[in-house]
Amino acid sequence: MSTTNTSTRKRIGILGGTFDPPHVGHLKLASHFAKLLHLDTVLLIPSGEPWQKGSGITPAEIRYQLTEAAGIDLARAFLYLKIPTQIGIDRIEIDRAGPSYAIDTVKALRERFGAEASLIWLMGADSLNALPSWNSWQELIHYVNFAVASRPHHDLGLNSDTEVNHTVKQFLDAHQTMETSALENQAFGLIYIDETLAVDLSSTNLRNQLKTARNSIEAEAIPSHTLSIIHNLGLYQ
Template identity: 65%
Template sequence: MNAPKKIGILGGTFDPPHLGHLKLATHFAKLFNLDELLLIPSGEPWQKATHITRAETRLQLTEAAAIDLARAFLYLKISTQIGVDRLEVDRAGPSYAIDTIKALRDRYGPTASLIWLMGADSFMSVPSWNSWRDLLNHVHFAVASRPKCALETEMRPEIDALLAKHQTLETDAIEISPSGHIYLDKSLAVDLSSTELRNRLRTPSGNSLGPEQIPSHALEIITNLGLYK
């Protein structure tokens, strides 16, 4: 019998995509030996400020960042297939993770392992997500640590309860089951923020930002279009 597919899902505003996104994607693609990795820019990110970059432009930036990610995978000999999915961009109304997850579950079937990749700051905000108690019925969470987000000291009671019920220390548990587990990874510490990068790009020093912060192909588009000025 064929082993169930392992699909990584990295959603976000991607305004702009940055090296932290790529590092997180690379780390988990290798850790879980993902078959596919989907980058899914949000259409209408309901928890973000209203002055975000238009969805089609953020999709373009994400597609550009995916070129750099594919090159990194090739160099590191990671066989994961990368896709940029316009699922949320094309869907009318607010972009809720639960709707995206259910659509991907329908696409990949009941046995595929769906793994939602996120940083610790996003994980801490999960109780504010729409229908958040239903999420782990359809997907796993793989959470990367953030230097400025201490899970142990900032944990909300809802997160504590989620971990008590769903946390696993074994990658195999996620790879062989379709949903229901939370894996915390403290070996990767990503300290980049799209908000901070946007603010820097709006200042005179923004011209000093390079590919160590923003993927080179996305940075070229930002420069050519004069974004975040």
């Protein structure tokens, strides 16, 4: 694996999700890793057909619109924090027919950005715990690095003796790095666990709040531009 100097290697953060709706936790995750890993670009990628989420998902085009709106607030945060990272709202999964599998996305992004770019999938600890349920999940590490943020009530559970936790522990043992610079210097194959960011927000809980206590939702939970669209379209009622 090559070790191109960080000054020339492109560093692309990938933040995928259903984004139903996108929330401030997503933005904090993007901001944190954009600064920590000196990312050139962060791509927010709404899933087209989120195959693990069941029915009742907001249509993809509306979720894309909500994510675009969240991108406006993320750009403002980057400006305020003096983070030079570019932001892209990517339609790669929405425009691709069939279920949205991460493995298809990372293969396409690797082709787009080339063999030397460091592609870094940004996620919370809950997603890492669930990784063995993803389609062709063990192949992902051959295309991307992972940057994982801790989440309250979602520790990695590596002390629990279950088959899933054992699988995740083996995965970490093989690929974990303690150095952020390693992700900047290597195109794929590494996992970095960050314990300094802990955001306790979930789209599921926010949807329930919007249904039951709509007026109590604050801008601290949902980006202001996204919240405006939710209200204007009467979503999640």
